[in-house]
Amino acid sequence: MELWKMSATELAALLDTRQVTATEVCASFFARIDETEPKLDAFLHKTREAAHRRAAEADRRLAAGEARRPLEGLPIGLKDNICTRDIPTTCASRILEGFLPPYSATVAEKLDAAGAILLGKLNMDEFAMGSSCENSYFKATKNPWDLKRVPGGSSGGAAAAVAAGQLPWALGSDTGGSVRGPAAFCGVLGLRPSYGAVSRCGLVAFASSLDQIGPMARTVDDLALLFSVICGADKARDATSCALPPESAFDPAAEPSVKGMRLGLLKEYFTAAVDASVRGAVEKAARHLEQQAGAVVIETSLPSTEHALAAYYIISSAEASSNLARYDGIQYGMAAPSGSTDPITAARSTGFGSEAKRRILLGTQVLSSGYYETTYKRAKLLQRQIAAEYKSVFEQCDLLLTPAMPSTAFRLGEKLADPMWMLQSDICTTPASLAGLPALSIPCGFSAQGLPIGMQAVGPRFSEGKLFMLAKAYEALIGGFPMQEGPL
Amino acid sequence: MSDGYETVIGLEIHAELSTESKIFCGCQNAFGAAPNTLCCPVCTGLPGALPVLNAQVVEYAVKMGLALGCHINTLSWMDRKHYFYPDLPKAYQISQNDRPLCETGQLQYLVGGQPRHLGITRIHIEEDAGKLLHDAATDTTLIDYNRCGVPLIEIVTEPDLRSADEAKAAMEEITRILLALGISDARMQEGSIRADVNVSVRPKGQAAYGVRNELKNINSFGAVHRAIVHEAARQRQILAKGGVIGQETRRWNDLEKTSVVLRTKEETHDYRFFPEPDLPPFEVPEKTIMALSAQIPELPATKTLRYQQAYALPPDDALLLAGRKPFADFFEAAVALRKAAPRQLANWLLGDVSKLLNEHRAELGDTRLTPDKLVTLVEAIDAGTISGTAGKQVLEHIISKDTSVETAIEMLGLKQVSDAETLNTLVNSVIRENPAAVADWRAGKKQAQGFLLGRCIKASGGRANPQVTASLLRQVLDDICE
Incomplete structure (x- = not known):
């Protein structure tokens, strides 16, 4: 039995019936990691010993007849911007090299309490700034479907690890598309939850006003299960978090159905800015859902879409x-080079990468007196306008379907010299971020070169349950999402 | 100063609020703990840690706003104020810029018993920063993060003050109000209340303000006064010589009584304010404002004026009583019991009672003294049961012991002797024992009578009624002379 090929839900069933032990599950995933990691470079830090200890503990508990907690015995990985107590957390930045947080993020505590086993911390673009995972100070993660290509970013390590079976699932974070983009490039599911649905503590x-932690997985049941464990109000530690209303709930036992569900295709996304292969795949998936599952496809529009990218870069860089x-x-992290006369400047000059510096400069500029009104404030107005347009679009449709990325995965190094191109690659994902809406990247086939394509479903705030329903119906239609099982 | 110039002053007062926990986390809000023992990832600005607003801070600030007659913004929010200094671990302070909690109020304060008014521009809430500790011996700097996140209100006033005396009086009144509301310890020596002072001068009669200078780092009422006097003189000197005053931020050095330039106008910080994304805007419902309004006590200045008018207390005494809530409450309870003696009661409280409290480093509330006992004591003196001197002994007794005034008088054997027969015997024996003094008196040295009276009181162990004894002594002396 190759346990690493299984979904978390399947593994849970095997653990429940004592057909496997948590130790065996862990060993299988570490074997897959050891086999593929030299080529994939998805991990920044592995927690092998702690994982084995926890697996043994889980086995003892289960052998003693204790009830298995929701994620007990199931391996997971975390993007390296999620604080884990006494485990390195670097954000893939040199300036945080050596930082051992004295506390864990709320999501890490929740996973811990649910019995999940942390296998390690995953690579990313430095401080989650980027769309290729190449902005990591430590290494560039590769796309498991084509090792010469990027996995997308910024949660590139998480997407690559899940796609290649190093992990059944992982947590990434999404500010302007950092879960959805790499999910699309690597052919896995990636959810950006409604703003506030998951605690940002840690x-x-x-x-801050856009960041959300989101789950990535290969099956909809896994994705929904992981989301159900991490979501919820955390008022004592994150004032922007909130409880989810009952309608956001998802019942994994229910028969998935999109019969009569109104799916909107936004015309702004089906232009030359998006590769024809991607557009074609998304349109095909929409037709598929309409013809085979009874969904109603509506063509509609969100006029301010074209301004979203600018508004997004102004607001996110300011923050x-x-x-x-x-x-x-x-206080922590990298110390300034010894002997420097200005240690703070020295630490920052060498500690931040060029993308982080670029955004710090841009953000400082837009908040400066004389620019604040004409840039930051205007961007905030645009943000409000975009949110209002979404609201009216959702009077006509239940969910929107768009491409997740304007292209398939590009080659490593191909776009490094063109930061503007890199920013442009977020055109499909930033509008939902600005409006605080949940958005789910769903694999919808492969390009001619065999590269995954993702479609993005966007819903009203707290419509996660509906997004899972759509994805599960589509999953059933196409017979599941393929993983990269090869030796790489 | 009558040199044709007028001084114009405005204050920015920072007061630490005495909430149980800090403004953005659950850490204890306390002064004087060992360095870095009262802090968490939120206080130290660790990556990923988020602020959560303490509702008690909002409540306290609203109370101050209501006490100063401010408009309370029912919708308010926090902003980030950016500046880089190692005691500010996030490199921004969470403060309020666009929408302070309270706006446009007025402070009534007293100078020489007369009411004056100072416009309040705004009151907002913010977090305090940490403390840098410089160790000269090793030439290192250490950071104590305990103070990070201690809640502050900043009270900004209009430039309505015209002298150092007014500024000091206004500042003292704000301190008294903070104490009366129970929202701050207001201990200047612990830095829990600090002031920045804006000073400008202009020719008398000129409507436009002069160029103002901001003096920072002022942490005592005396220093407020000294800094203003110094700065006003400095600016006058420049103007008198035909010079131009530059807009500067200066640091006041109270030891050397000088100020030095921190920043000129060109070097003014761009704080890059923007709304704090980690904290949603917050509402203060009208219902809460009404409820807090009902909790605002009579303010010290109002109380002082009332004491002056209703009880004919001198302004200084009225202010001293009204400014300390335990004293004011005690005084009013005592006056209610005995309406005829407010001056006497005030004198006892501000005199002997305060002296004893100081000696024992105690608060009024820690003692066994009650308004009822003090009134009984004053009545015993008025009735001649005990002398004033004996009253002090009784006070010492009843302030620390749970006994009644009557019992104390008994126990201490202080009951005054007014019986003529007993006193006559006493006087005669004193006269016999002091022939030299009697001779002096005969020779016309009338002060000898005082000496003899003193001997009589002493011989009685302080119990002889001075008035009765004096008149008896006079009679006996007159008899001798005839």
Whole structure:
């Protein structure tokens, strides 16, 4: 039995019936990691010994007849911007090299309490800034479907690890598309939850008003299960978190149905800005859902879409410049090179990568007096406008279907010299981020070169249950989402 | 100063609020703990840690706003104020810029017993920063994060003050109000209340304000006064010489009585304010404002004026009583029991009672003294049961022991002797024992009578009624002379 090929839900069933032990599950995933990691570079830090200890503990508990907790014995990985107590948390930045958080993120505590076993911390673009995972100070993760290509970003390590079977699932974070983009490039499911649905406590901030932790998995049941464990109000530690209303709930036992569900295709996304192969795949999936499952496809429009990218980069960079101002090499992380006369400047000059610096500069500029009104404030107005347009679109449709990324995975290094191109790759994902809406990237086939394509479903706030329903219906239609099982 | 110039002053007062926990986390809000023992990832600005607003802070600030007659914004929010300093671990302070909690109020304060008014521009809430500890011996700097996240209100006033005396009086009144509301310890020596002072001068009669300078780092009422006097003189000197005053931020050094330039106008910080994304805007419902309104006590200045008018207390005494809530409450309870003696009661409280409290480093509430006992004591003196001197002994007794005034008088054997026969015997024996003094008196040295009276009181163990004894002594002396 190759346990690493199984979904978390399947593994849970095997654990429940004592057909496997948590130790065996763990060993199988570490074997897959050891086999593929030299080529994939998805992990920044592996917690092998702690994982084996926890697996043994889980086995003892289960052998003693204790009830299995929801995630007990199931391996997981966390993007390296999620704080884990006494386990390195670097955000893939040199400036946080050596940082051992004295506390764990709320999601890490929840996973721990549910019995999940952490296998390690996953690579990302530095401070979650990027769309290729190449902005990591430590290494570039590769796309398991084509090792010469990027896995997408910024949660590239998480997406690659899940796609290649190093992990059944993982947590990433999504500010402007950092879960959905790599999910699309690597052919896995990736959810950006409604803003506030998941506590941000312990998520190292990039852009506080947009950041959300989101699950990535290969089956809809897994994705929904993981989301159900991490979501919920955390008022004592994150004032922006909130309880989910009952209608967001998802029943994994229910027969998935999209009969009569109104799916909107936004015309702004089906232009030359998006590769024809991607557009074609999304349209095909929509037709498939209409013809085979009874969904109603509606063509509609969200006129302010074209301004979303600019608004997103102004707001997110403004907040980033504020959030990153604390890194000075004094209290934690990288210490300034010895002998420097200006240790703070030295720590920052060498500790931040070029993308982080670019955004700090941009953000500082837009918040400066004389620019604040014309840039930041206008961007906030646009954000409100976009949210209002979504609201009216959702009077005509239940969910929206769009491409998740304008292209398939590009080659490593191909776009590094073109930061503007890299920013443009977020055109499909930033509008939902600005409006605080839940959005789910669903694999919808492969390009001619064999690269995964993702479609994005966007719903009203707290419509996660409906998004899972759509994805599960589609999963059933196409007979499941393929993983990269090869030796790489 | 009558040199043709007028001084214009405005204050920015920071007061630490005495809430149980800090403004954005559950850490204890306390002064004087060992360094870095009262802090968590939120206080130290660790990556991923998020602020959560303490509702008690909002409540306290609203109380101050209501006490100063401010408009309370029912919808308010926090902003980030960016500046880089190692005692500010996030490199921004969570404060309020666009929408302070309270706006446009007025402070009534007293100078020489007369009411004056100071416009309040705004009151907002924010977090305090940590403390840098410089160790000269090793030439290192250490950071104590305990103070990070201690809740502050900043009270910004209009430039309505015209002298150092007014500024000091206004500042003292704000302190008294903070104490009366029970929202701050207001201990300047612990830095729990600090002031930045804006000073400008202009020719008398000129409507436009002069160029103002901001003086920072002022942490005592005396220093507020000294800094203003110094700054006003400095600016006058520049103007008198035909010079121009530059807009500067200066640091006041109270030891050397000088100020030095921190920043010129060109070097003004761009704080890059923007709304704090980690904290949603918050509402203060009208219902809450009404409920808090009902909790605002009579303010010290109002009380002082009332004491002056209703009880004919001198302004200084009225202020001293009204400014300390335990004293004011005690005084009013005592006056209610005995309406005729407010001056006497005030004198006892501000005199002997305060002296004893100081000696024992105690608060009024810690003692066994009650309004009822003090009134009984004053009545015993008025009735001649005990002398004033004996009253002090009784006070010492009843302030620490749970006994009645009567019992104390008995126990201490202080009951005054007014019986003529007993006193006559006493006087005669004193006269016999002091022939030299009697001779002096005969020779016309009338002060000898005082000496003899003193001997009589002493011989009685302080119990002889001075008035009765004096008149008896006079009679006996007159008899001798005839």
